[in-house]
Amino acid sequence: MMSNGCNYRRRMARGVILLFCVSGLVVFSGVSHSEPQGTTAEGTYPAGQLGEVVRLGEEIVRRTSEHPLSKQYVGNSLNCTSCHLDSGRHASAGSFLGTAAAYPAWSPREQRVITLEDRALNCFMRSQNGIRPPNGSRVSVAITTYITWLSQGSKLQMNAEKPLGPNHTPQLNLEEFEPNKQRGATLYADLCAYCHGEDGFGSEDGPPVWGENSYNDGAGLSRVNKLASWLIVAMPLDDATLTTQEAIDLAAFVNDHQRPKFVLSEHLPEDAQLGEYNGKQ
Ligand code: HEC
Ligand code: HEC
Incomplete structure (x- = not known):
């Protein structure tokens, strides 16, 4: 757990x-x-x-x-x-x-x-x-x-x-960068795995970054640009020193893994509990 x-x-x-x-x-x-x-x-x-x-x-x-x-x-x-x-x-x-x-x-x-x-x-x-x-x-x-x-x-x-x-988290302009998942994998093993687990499923020291217990593919962070922009100001925890290229490579690697699929209807409560949902369905 x-x-x-x-x-x-x-x-x-x-x-x-x-x-x-x-x-x-x-x-x-x-x-x-x-x-x-x-x-x-x-x-x-x-x-x-x-x-x-x-x-x-x-x-x-x-x-x-x-x-x-x-x-x-x-x-x-x-x-x-x-x-x-x-x-x-x-x-x-x-x-x-x-x-x-x-x-x-x-x-x-x-x-x-x-x-x-x-x-x-x-x-x-x-x-x-x-x-x-x-x-x-x-x-x-x-x-x-x-x-x-x-x-x-x-x-x-x-x-x-x-x-x-x-x-809000400043959004990086990533146009001139090519994400490289292989480099991301190496960086992950060196800089992230000891807290988030080699398998990415989390440990005592960090929550899961992919898999069933992480954010789903409708979340902001499931987009490579958003995740890279967040990583550069946030991770490694208390030592956020990634370069832009490293943040993009890591984001591409992390988001290349399986996570729950987002289907809106599965995340809305029953009608009586909903009030009015403020969006398109
Ligand atoms: C998996 C990561 C993640 C988790 C967990 C999460 N959020 Fe967010 N949330 C985001 C991201 C990414 C944004 C966009 C923020 C940005 O760009 O600065 C956001 C935006 C928001 C905003 C709008 C911020 C703004 O600047 O207007 C609110 C409010 C918010 N979240 C509330 C919550 C609350 C409450 C929870 C817990 C119930 C939560 N979030 C859990 C990732 C997350
Ligand atoms: C020293 C331990 C540590 C290291 C190293 C670390 N993290 Fe984290 N990370 C955390 C903790 C703890 C949180 C949750 C923040 C909190 O609860 O204060 C977190 C949150 C996250 C999140 C958002 C929540 C989630 O689990 O999806 C992502 C994504 C993430 N880290 C990715 C990375 C990446 C990529 C690296 C490598 C560059 C990294 N982290 C390095 C401890 C760490």
């Missing part, structure tokens, strides 16, 4: 980290440890019930595949924080800093204007290979409350082109 994200975190020796939001509007500093309590210091969550829901949201983002409120909607062994590093506090690897300020946003994939809630719920169907939780459910409200808290101070600027916030 997979262990949870806390084990990975515990292995990471870290001192004081400073994350500067690109917009310059949100500055966080704090000590990162295995049980993060807040962005800046203890007690920085909002007061009262609101703070409790922010805390719950962060807990779900970190332990999505095993938290009692979210695990029923998850179909693999990933957590939101597996890709939205440091529970979305990372400055660029799937950052949630400022994200809420970009919604409602136009989504080319759904061909609809979607809310932050829709965006978070849709990640359950693809990246988490699970079922879309109902709008307004506790899990949905908690996650979006947490992301909104991480966005306080950001300028509201709805995105008319894409459902992406101001600190």
Whole structure:
């Protein structure tokens, strides 16, 4: 069985980290440890019930595949924080800093204007290979409350082109690069296998990168360009030093493996639970 994200975190020796939001509007500093309590210091969550829901949201983002409120909607062994590093506090690897300020946003994939809630719920169907939780459910409200808290101070600027916030993972321009899977295989064995397993199915130190317990082929990361762009800012964990060519070779190699096939109807809840699905069917 997979262990949870806390084990990975515990292995990471870290001192004081400073994350500067690109917009310059949100500055966080704090000590990162295995049980993060807040962005800046203890007690920085909002007061009262609101703070409790922010805390719950962060807990779900970190332990999505095993938290009692979210695990029923998850179909693999990933957590939101597996890709939205440091529970979305990372400055660029799937950052949630400022994200809420970009919604409602136009989504080319759904061909609809979607809310932050829709965006978070849709990640359950693809990246988490699970079922879309109902709008307004506790899990949905908690996650979006947490992301909104991480966005306080950001300028509201709805995105008319894409459902992406101001600190989304920068997309590499990969046109002049040829992906090479063979080189990717060698790099994987050298730089990645000791955490993600030689077989790619994960270990104590890293989640599965392909196979039944990884993201499905409808997920953003299943596209080579997206994965390469993410890898370059995210992996190897805490030492993201890949060159563009290496990131592309690795992305081509990783995504050349089998993973669950995405069929939308298999990821929508029964009608009574659905509310209104915000996309084309
Ligand atoms: C397998 C990796 C993966 C997992 C797991 C995952 N996501 Fe994502 N998610 C992505 C990628 C890739 C993007 C596009 C982000 C980017 O380009 O910066 C994204 C985008 C998002 C966005 C929009 C960000 C923005 O900038 O507007 C939200 C919100 C989001 N995810 C929420 C979640 C939640 C909540 C979970 C857990 C239930 C989750 N994601 C799990 C990969 C993942
Ligand atoms: C030191 C261990 C370590 C190394 C080395 C490492 N990773 Fe990761 N990787 C992780 C952890 C841990 C996560 C999940 C992040 C979290 O929970 O904080 C992750 C997440 C991922 C993810 C997204 C989630 C998933 O499982 O699909 C991908 C893809 C990935 N790594 C690919 C790579 C590649 C490619 C390399 C080699 C360049 C690499 N990693 C090197 C530990 C590592």
